[in-house]
Amino acid sequence: MSEVGLARVASRAATFHAEEGRVLALEGDPGAGMFILCEGTIAVELRSGSLELGPGDFFGELALLVDDGARVARVRAMTPVRCVSIPREEFLTLVETEPSFALHMLRELARRLTEARAAV
Structure with a gap:
C-alpha cells in the first residue's frame, strides 16, 4: 500500500480486543467494516463448514463489496x-485507490473459495 494509503487507514482505523468465545459478527448483520486480525485466532462459521484465520488474515470484507x-x-x-x-x-x-490492496484481497478471496470447493 502507498504511504498515503497507510496514513489514511491509520487515521480512520480503530483497534479492539475480544476475549475467547466472543462473537465478532453474526450472519445477516449489516457490514459496517472490515477487520484485520493482529493477534489470536478466529473461526468463520459458514453453513458449509468453518474456516480458521490467524494473524495477518482479514474478515468482514464480503459484506462491504x-x-x-x-x-x-x-x-x-x-x-x-x-x-x-x-x-x-x-x-x-x-x-478504488490502492491496486496492491485490492489485488491482495482478491487473491486471498480466490484462495479461500478454491479451498472451500475442494472441501466439499
Whole structure:
C-alpha cells in the first residue's frame, strides 16, 4: 500500500480486543467494516463448514463489496484477539485507490473459495 494509503487507514482505523468465545459478527448483520486480525485466532462459521484465520488474515470484507451487504457468516474468537477495524467507506476508498490492496484481497478471496470447493 502507498504511504498515503497507510496514513489514511491509520487515521480512520480503530483497534479492539475480544476475549475467547466472543462473537465478532453474526450472519445477516449489516457490514459496517472490515477487520484485520493482529493477534489470536478466529473461526468463520459458514453453513458449509468453518474456516480458521490467524494473524495477518482479514474478515468482514464480503459484506462491504455489495451495496447494503449483510454478513455471510458468524465469526467467533477462538482465542483472545486483537483486530484493526477499517470502516466501510475507508475500505471502499482503499479498493478504488490502492491496486496492491485490492489485488491482495482478491487473491486471498480466490484462495479461500478454491479451498472451500475442494472441501466439499
